[in-house]
Every structure is written in C-alpha cells, then in structure tokens.
Amino acid sequence: MHGSTVPDLRSKNSQNSLSSGGAKRMTVSSVLVVGGGITGCVAAIALAQRGTEVVLVERSPQWFGVGHGITVQGNALKVFRDIGVLDPILEKGRGFDQVRMRLADGTDLANIDVARTGGADLPATMGALRSDIQNVLVAKIRELGVEVRLATELVGFETVDDRVRAELSDGRTEFYDVVVAADGIKSATRRQLGMPEDKQPSGMGIWRAVVGRTPEMSVSGLYYGGPAYKVGFTPISDELCYAYVLTEPERPDNGLSDAAEMRRLLDGYGGDVPHIRDQITEDTFLNFQPIEWLLVKGSWHRGRVIAIGDAVHACPPLIAQGAAQCAEDALLLADHLTREGDMEKLLTEFEERRRPRVELVVQASLQLVEWEVSPTPDADPGGVMERSLKALAEPA
Structure with a gap:
C-alpha cells in the first residue's frame, strides 16, 4: 500500500443513499478515470455533467493534443454533440x-x-487534427472543474464492498465508487484485471x-x-x-x-x-x-473496475471507427453508472449492449486488412465499409 491517507471521496449524501443491503445506489458519486485520451476525456466529461465527482489521472507529464490527423464518423460527432463540444470541434475540422x-x-x-x-x-x-479534438475535450474538462493529475498512474486496486481502493503512483491511496480504465491498447489495468488477451499485430x-x-x-x-x-x-x-x-x-x-x-x-x-x-x-x-488490434472476448470488468475503449477493443483504422467506438463506450458507461441499480448488473448490461457493436467494427476492419495484405478476386472493401457503417447508423 502507498501512503497513509485514505480519503473517502464519496459525498455524505451518496453514502446515505445506499439501500439496506448496500447493493443499490441512486448514482455513483465518485469515479476515477485512468487515461486522458478521447475515451477518458469523454467519460470524465459525461460523468461530471451528471453530477459525479471525477478524478482523471494521466501518465503523461504534459496534457495537450498530440498526433497527426484523424478521421471520425458521424456517430462520434453525435457523442461530441451530446457532451456539448461539437461546435468547436466542427470549427476546427x-x-x-x-x-x-x-x-x-x-x-x-x-x-x-x-x-x-x-x-x-x-x-x-469529419477529418481533423487529433490534437485539435483533444484540446477541445481538455478545455471542457477544465470548464467542468474535473480534477486532473498528470504524470500519475493506477498501480493497484481492490474492490472492497461497494468501493474500490485505488493505489496511485503519486503515493496516494484513495477510495472511489468505480474505476474506469481508459488507458489504451497497452493498458496496464487490463492485465491487472486478469484479461488474457493482448494487442496483436x-x-x-x-x-x-x-x-x-x-x-x-x-x-x-x-x-x-x-x-x-x-x-x-x-x-x-x-x-x-x-x-x-x-x-x-x-x-x-x-x-x-x-x-x-x-x-x-x-x-x-x-x-x-x-x-x-x-x-x-x-x-x-x-x-x-x-x-495492432485487440478484442477482449470475456468480461471487461472485475468488481467495480471496468476497462473500456482501446483497452478492450482496438481496431485497425480502415473504417475510421476507433474514436467513435471509444466515445460511444464512454458516454454509454456514464449513463449506466448514474442509473439506480445493482452495480454488477449495470456493468454487465453495459458490456452486453456494447459487445456486438465493437465486435462488428473489429471484425470488419480485420477483413479489410486481410484483403489489403492478400488481395483476392472477390474482395469487396467498399461493400464492407458501406455495410458496416449502415449497421452503425443504428443507435449505439
């Protein structure tokens, strides 16, 4: 264990909202988000907008947009609209x-x-600089007053009753209602959760x-x-x-x-x-x-720690759905976490709703990769892209 201070970040009101058995809660009141990319930023914003106290940790010592261009589809833009950042993103892209x-x-x-x-x-x-999208999300996080800690990682955790004891690389040990791991395809949290899958070439x-x-x-x-x-x-x-x-x-x-x-x-x-x-x-x-690519077949969570986005489903960028699927994960998870109900059931329902959609994207992307590497006479990349996106036009 790191540190000696063990603060309880739940509000007094939320502690009083527990049912007699401790299994139900009106909403979560505190969430630790691990990772400050698109997935983590959207999750932090959506949770904060729903009244949840959020701490976001990012392992990089600097937090600003990096990277080259990115192509995002309309379902990502829908998420950006839902969290109130669409207009500045459209202005930049x-x-x-x-x-x-x-x-x-x-x-x-x-x-x-x-x-x-x-x-x-x-x-x-829409095409944009990845840095421009990231900077818009960061500005929204600052506006909402989310606590951000740079150069900080989650190094250990344990679910204890209805909370998660989180050990951080800055020496703090803190309690949260839920931990959301949005730490990407190289996710250390995924390994700590015991998922056997790893990124593949x-x-x-x-x-x-x-x-x-x-x-x-x-x-x-x-x-x-x-x-x-x-x-x-x-x-x-x-x-x-x-x-x-x-x-x-x-x-x-x-x-x-x-x-x-x-x-x-x-x-x-x-x-x-x-x-x-x-x-x-x-x-x-x-x-x-x-x-590289990744698809976790089993559960994405253990106790009250859940991995989302590229940490559990990363796809080659051939139909430009990576950012969209990550953003959809984050927004839908925020909705589930702020519902009334048993947390295990809520997390399981979230995964069951997301799994068919992300599997469609990963499998379609891998099919396109196969045709690129080993062309065949019956290859139909345009058809695969068109059919996949039409399927994704259905509600997430």
Missing part, C-alpha cells in the same frame, strides 16, 4: 460525405456516399503526414493496387489533409530518411498522390508505427 476510391494510377473506381451514422443533421465524416504498418491539399481534395481519397497496400488522405481543413500509406509492419533499414522513405512509397501513384508526395520534405513531421 472538415466535414464531408463521400469516399472516392481509385486505382493507383488515378482511375476512378467508385464514389461512395458514407452512411450518416450520427443522424441526418450531422456530417457523415495486424500485418500492416502506417506512415502518416499532414500536408497541404488542393480544392479538389475535398473528400477522402483511397488508392488501391499500387506498390503499397493502400494510400489515402482525408481533408482536415480548407487547406490541409491528413495523408497516410499502409505498408509493411516494419520500417525497412534502407538508409533513407523518413521523408525519403515516405516519398518512395508514394512513387507509382497518380491522381492526387503526386501533390501529396511533392510536399513531403525533411522538415515534415512524419510518424510510422505498426498497426
């Missing part, structure tokens, strides 16, 4: 409704109207860059059949796009700089790709990483 599919030489294959998974009144898809890697775009690059573009598995881009503003190359999972040791390597991978493509390639210089900030 670029909404659109189509995906343009082409052969590597630029020949058109199909233009697909993207299903409006968030409803008819929201863009079907997909067989692909991804290069990312943010570059200028032409006015014609106003919707997502996908290029098939070239030297790489796939090249694509998503507009993220009136001037910029997020460009990427899906390739082998390991960065070759070929003596090339990152910029030269990405330009090499873009050789042999037509259409809009030469415009992207020409803008990549030695000063362009580039990122390469292998693409």
